[in-house]
Amino acid sequence: MKKFLLIIISIAILSAYKVETKKWSKSDTFYGFLKKYSIPISLYYDLPGNIKRKVKRIRIGETIFLLTENNRLKQALIPLDDKNQLQIINKNNKYLTKIVPIIYETQKKYIEVTINNNLNYDLYKATNLRSLTNKIINIFSDKLNFRYIPKNTKIKILYEEKSRYGSVKQIKVLYASIFNKFYQYNAFLNPYDGRYYDERARSLKGMFLPAPLHYKRISSKFGMRLHPLLHKWRMHDGIDYVNRIGTPIKSVADGKIIYKGWIRGYGRVVKIKHRDGYITLYGHLRGWPKGIYVGKWVKQGQIIGYLGNSGLSTGPHLHFGVMRYGKWINPLKIRKSAKITLWGKQRKNFFAYISTLKKDYNIALK
Template identity: 65%
Template structure:
């Protein structure tokens, strides 16, 4: 993005134009932005309907770049999400707007930290990146109990820092290791499927998440029950998880969306087909995020909906069902900790990749 920025503004820089950098605060609106920079409100009213929705929800603390000459506005770049930005250009007293991609710079970094206090403190002290801790926990939480992580444990991380104008916006962990006197666990990002595996080709995460959301309680389990609305005994072929409306719902495993829409008493629903004959159902949803559609392949943990109260429902909850080979099974008895192991060509390809990666980054494999 830095190269793009320089090329974009070279003609202006040569004539001593000034770049004004602003932060998008939580209380700020696009309307306020236009007024503060003496821009006509017609810029907003002339935007297409889909762009008006975007500018209403510009991410908090995003960096906004404005180009000015003697306080006269020339151009602005405003991120509307992690991939796109709104460009406003003034030419001949007219304001033109368009959406252009955000181009990031990626920088390879490596850090090694010894845990003397606790993980989040020591890792942040070494990198000033709070997101690294959450990513490390997410990768290893099926293998490591972080509440009892021994002091003296060494954490090694190789990652790509995703930058926009020298500001780190995200990181992608390519390799991580947790090592102490009791165990050594390696995690390599497999570029071919996006999962993390150890040096033997065994996944660090189970095939299924323990639950598709953070929930307060389970209001109804799998099995026969007296239906609270229909007032008769019938089979409840899933588990009801209770939380507030809008709670994100995650795909419990990699798979393909095979249904998105309304299903009678289930209300707004999503169905996903997974490997080995599994299908999962997420029902009573409030709605879906953009980009969720039938035929889309999703990764484990992808947000595919939001908890709601649609259909025959006595209150906000998620009905979560699991079907295996055409038969509904108890989701609470699903073996979420079953690991994925690479075999055949996939294993050979992955091992060749980590062998090359380890040599390039001076990683000693066991």
């Protein structure tokens, strides 16, 4: 990125061009951008369909790069997402476009902070990064209640910071440790699966999300119940989450879709197979997003359907069931019991990685 900017700036000095960066504001539109720099509107219509959609949704606050001469655009770089940007080049008054990768400046930073006030205040004071607190809370959320952290608790963080034109765009925590006289918790990001593990290769979080959606209430729990439509006592092999129709439904863990379709009273269903013999079922769906099909591998938190009222149902809700080795189990009990520990080659690779990390950054575990 620095070399690229030096070349552009050198050209600008020699040719009296003007180099500038500009923040995309709430009032900016791609049409307005083309009009401002006298670029034919045909440039927009010649873009591929997916790029047309993206230029309509350029994020507010994004930094765009401009090279102009007498207010006439010679080149522009406009970010479309976190990876790619639209390049516009004026070549003999003909405008060419192509998609090029965004080049970030990457730095690794290591900090040690004592929590004397609260986590958010002390971390921001030390790093000037508001998002770092949320990342730390998310990493340790199954281990700590951050409302009750003792004073003089210390936290160590090694993180990777990606910036563009001096503005921080992405933060990735590689290692974090929270300790005081009562406890110590360590977390290492495993580059092979994206999860956080302690120094003994045990995951800090359970295998499953707490729930597959944001819900208003649970209308029916796991166990025997009087069926609201059949008026018979029957085993309810899952739990029912109530919310409005169309609420996104997320896979609670990494896995492979093994069924998508209609199953009698469940209505529209997605079934996902996970590691260690687990299968999850999402019933009464309204429908599915594009790209959801049998055989597809999905990540934890990926949207696999939308809440509906299909099948034998008294109202909009999600029926969520969990099976292990062919037997239905209570979904409310799996979050803490289903932990992940690395074994075999995965464990060996993880230990080799954190050994290098500790050596390179002089990380000493208490």
